[in-house]
Amino acid sequence: MQLGYFAMPSHPPECGLKEGHDWDLQVLRWLDELGYQEAWIGEHHTAPWEPHPSPDLLIAQSLLQTKNIRIGPGGFLLPYHHPAELANRVAMLDHLSNGRLNFGVAASGLPSDWAMFNVDGMSGQNRDMTREALEIILKMWIEPGPWTHKGKFWTVTKPDTMFDFLKPHIKPLQAPHPPIGVAGLSKNSDTLKLAGERGFIPMSLNLNPAYVGSHWDSVEAGAAKTGRTPSRKDWRMVREVFVADTDEEAWKLSTGDMMGRMMGEYFLPLLGHFGFKDYLKASPDVPDSDVTVEYCARHNWIVGSPATVTEKIEKIYREVGGFGVLLVFGFDYKHKPEAWHHSLRLLKQEVLPKLKHLDASVGRAA
Numbered sequence: 001m002q003l004g005y006f007a008m009p010s011h012p013p014e015c016g017l018k019e020g021h022d023w024d025l026q027v028l029r030w031l032d033e034l035g036y037q038e039a040w041i042g043e044h045h046t047a048p049w050e051p052h053p054s055p056d057l058l059i060a061q062s063l064l065q066t067k068n069i070r071i072g073p074g075g076f077l078l079p080y081h082h083p084a085e086l087a088n089r090v091a092m093l094d095h096l097s098n099g100r101l102n103f104g105v106a107a108s109g110l111p112s113d114w115a116m117f118n119v120d121g122m123s124g125q126n127r128d129m130t131r132e133a134l135e136i137i138l139k140m141w142i143e144p145g146p147w148t149h150k151g152k153f154w155t156v157t158k159p160d161t162m163f164d165f166l167k168p169h170i171k172p173l174q175a176p177h178p179p180i181g182v183a184g185l186s187k188n189s190d191t192l193k194l195a196g197e198r199g200f201i202p203m204s205l206n207l208n209p210a211y212v213g214s215h216w217d218s219v220e221a222g223a224a225k226t227g228r229t230p231s232r233k234d235w236r237m238v239r240e241v242f243v244a245d246t247d248e249e250a251w252k253l254s255t256g257d258m259m260g261r262m263m264g265e266y267f268l269p270l271l272g273h274f275g276f277k278d279y280l281k282a283s284p285d286v287p288d289s290d291v292t293v294e295y296c297a298r299h300n301w302i303v304g305s306p307a308t309v310t311e312k313i314e315k316i317y318r319e320v321g322g323f324g325v326l327l328v329f330g331f332d333y334k335h336k337p338e339a340w341h342h343s344l345r346l347l348k349q350e351v352l353p354k355l356k357h358l359d360a361s362v363g364r365a366a
Contacts, residue, residue: 001317001358003348004038005031006074006203006238007330009058010262013048015332020051023334024058025065030341032066034348037325040074040104040181040203046112049266056093063097071097074203075104075181079119079129083136084156087170091141094172101174102201104181105134107191127190129153134180140168141177181236185279187211189218196222196230203236206329207279208300212237213320232360233324237316240301241328243346244339247304253339254303258331260293268293306350313355322360 005027011020024041031039039062041055052058055073062071076086094101107130108114114121119129132151139149145158145168161167172178181201184192195202196219204215216235223230240259244250254260268291271277277291278284282299297303302312313326328347333340 001313001323001352001355001360002037002325003352004036004040004236004325004327005330006040006042006236006327008042008044008050009052009330009332010049011051011332012258012261013051015051017051019334020332021058023332024052024330025062026334026337027330027340027344028058028062028069028071029065030344032069034344036069036344036348038070038072038102038327040072040102040327042074043077043106044110044113045077045080046116047110049262056089059101060093060096063100068100070100070102072102072178072181073104075106075183077108077113078105078133079108079126080113080117081133083133083154084140086133087137087140090137090178091170091172094174094178097173099173101172101178102181103178104183104203105130106183109185130191131194138177141171183238184215184218185276187214187218188221189215192218193222193225195219196224196228197226198222199228199230201234201236202230203238203327204323206238206240206300208282209316209319210282211279216321231324232322235323235360236325236327237320237323238327238329239316240296240303240331241309241326241343241347242301242303243306243309243343243351245305245346247308250303250305250308250343251297253336253343254301255293255297257336258333259301260297262331263296264293268296306346309347310351310354313351314358317355317358317360322358324360 007024009024028039041058043055044050045053059071090103107126119126132153136149136156146160148157158168179201181203182191182195183203183205185205192202192215202219204212219230242250242254244253277288280291280296302309
């Protein structure tokens with residue numbers, strides 16, 4: 001098993017944009033120093049608790065301040081970008097990374113973002129745009145011109161050489177392209193089916209493990225369409241994690257601090273508006289009113305001493321059938337940086353060595 005990081009990035013609404021950006025940079029430096037494998041940075045436009053609209057700006061800066069960790073958008077919201085422009089920008093970022101870039105893509109799930117960009121998410125237009133944009137981006141990187149793609153949402157031309165010198169020439173450093181990751185939320189997730197179908201990295205967001213177990217079925221269903229055999233080693237699991245020296249301290253620093261505040265003031269009410277609280281329940285008959293911060297901490301979060309966290313991760317691993325990378329959900333602890341750094345360090349140095357026997361294989365884990 002490997003460790004990584006998944007940042008929305010999350011900051012409280014009173015936090016300044018640069019202040020939050022600087023905290024994210026600090027955490028990325030810590031992750032690199034501690035030997036975390038990867039980090040994914042989200043894109044959002046209308047969520048004050050998720051205030052970063054341009055993950056590539058944070059990624060470009062962090063690449064200059066880190067040495068080994070792989071970093072990528074988690075992901076670019078493809079309906080809001082012209083695919084030819086994004087193809088060139090990501091390819092350039094791959095060169096700046098010296099091949100450390102991952103390329104996460106997403107369809108966008110916030111109705112306020114849909115409204116800003118005039119995308120009809122209720123009809124699934126955002127998902128259709130995502131598939132078409134990704135098709136064009138990959139074609140820009142892989143297929144020599146000249147060609148013209150006439151799609152439902154974009155018409156893009158890769159022209160032949162013009163005036164002796166002018167031609168499309170920007171390709172990623174990693175051949176044929178950086179590893180592509182997609183995140184899934186719902187049961188029978190279309191994006192996770194796409195991951196299986198195309199061999200992309202599947203990422204399951206921070207939901208109840210009993211619910212997340214169904215996500216691998218979507219990956220396998222997609223893979224079956226193209227004759228692929230997906231590996232659970234590629235499956236990323238996003239979880240809320242806080243490790244401290246004792247269970248009591250970890251509980252206080254998680255539910256009683258920024259993790260609890262963000263979940264209570266933003267994430268749980270938001271999921272309630274969408275009717276998504278079922279995704280957090282350990283049993284379907286649990287009333288929505290019972291899905292509180294404390295409920296999520298008890299049933300879904302990985303909080304406690306190193307020994308407790310080790311036990312909880314192994315339990316989740318067995319419940320879902322095995323996965324390859326645990327992605328720590330990022331929170332804003334700039335008011336208690338030592339506690340967050342200590343948690344990341346304990347997870348890497350004291351918990352992970354006790355999980356080395358968890359080696360996800362192609363089939364279901366024993």
